[in-house]
Amino acid sequence: MLYSSKTPAEKRVALRQALAGPGLVRFPGAFNPLSARLIESKGFEGVYVSGAVISADLGLPDIGLTTLTEVATRAGQIARMTDLPSLVDADTGFGEPLNAARTVQTLEDAGLAGMHLEDQVNPKRCGHLDGKSVVDLDTAVNRIKAAVDARRDANFVVMARTDMRAVEGFAAAVDRAKALVDAGADAVFPEALEGLAEFEAMAEALDVPILANMTEFGKGRLHTQDELRDAGVRMVIYPVTLLRLAMGEAERGLDEIIASGTQEALLDRMQHRRDLYDLIDYEGYSQFDDTVAGFTVTKE
Structure with missing residues (x-):
């Protein structure tokens, strides 16, 4: 009744344990608090809060128009209605590294279990659209460092997303991912990889979990859970599936x-x-x- 029976701290521990254990952790995207309850009732391991879905729910394109307040409010409404850990898309951190620091603390207060920060130029574009640009290495690294240093709960997951694959190729994406892990990222979201071989190579190159984005109508094929697990992927999101169905x-x-x-x-x-x-x-x-x-x- 009312909100989750688990505290945000307990959910963060659960997410850490899930990522450290065997198997694939599945995070369908919730487009509202009620759909988060449905995801939990079906036996999934977590809930994803997509920036693209929040934008669309507001009638806006996913081009960096949403604010930290809007994202934190909606993500908090979703997170508090489920016992599952919730991971939220924090875009580019809503500004400079200091803004990324504020973002992580705001999302901690909202009850999220983790977030991911990307290395696109602000304002960003949807990860499966053409015409993306990424920031220089120092800026990308400083965003992650700022978020990691600012968090107050060590179990809050700070994930780094890189869009380098579509901009400079796979080898550059691996190099960028390694640098972001060195900066303190707990996991990596390599956007728009092409094929299972690239997922496998990325997983082998890093000593942290990687995430696969199984979004419909994107650049990659919709791989099965078994395929992703065998390729070394530890987490999969289905960010817009429920919104598109609805x-x-x-x-x-x-x-x-x-x-x-x-x-x-x-x-x-x-x-x-x-x-x-x-x-x-x-x-x-x-x-x-x-x-x-x-x-x-x-x-x-």
């Missing part, structure tokens, strides 16, 4: 209402009211309310 069904539903004048034909494609009530624990709230309303003060 918006696709919403569009088709509106078209059906226009065409037939009723939503009758859509009922078997909807989440039933009883399933929604189970997901938000309606019964738990009702029982709690009864205990409060039924409480009496004994007068002596």
Whole structure:
């Protein structure tokens, strides 16, 4: 009932343990707090909060228009509704290295288990679009150093994302990733790798976990969990999958209402009211309310 039964500190420990253990840690992207509850109910290991999804939810393109306040607010709303650890996309840290330091502390306060910072020029572009630019090595390294130095909970995961693969090639991406690990990054998100061989080579080159971004309609093939695990990937995100599914069904539903004048034909494609009530624990709230309303003060 209400929010998560676990503290942010407990979730951060859980994320650290998951990354240190065997197997692939799966993080579907939540587009709102309710979808985070659904992800947890299906048995996944974590929840991802995508910057692209937050932008889209606000009706904006993913080009660095969102603010730290907007991201922290939405990510915090999502993180507090699930016992799973939540990882958030912190873009470029919303400014210079000092802004990255503020970002990590703000996201700690919001209850996140970790974040990733990228090495794109600010304002950034979606990782699977052309025309990206990356910052110089010193700037990229200083962003990570600032975030690592500023965090107050040592278990909060600071992940480095590099977009170098699409800009200067795979070898340059490996070199950049190594430098970011040397700067203190706990894990690496190498964006837009091409094929399992590159994932495997990146994993072998680094002594920290790497993340695979399995976003639809991007530059890479949608690899299976087994393929990624065998290639040495430790974490996979599905950042926009649920939003795309929801918006696709919403569009088709509106078209059906226009065409037939009723939503009758859509009922078997909807989440039933009883399933929604189970997901938000309606019964738990009702029982709690009864205990409060039924409480009496004994007068002596």
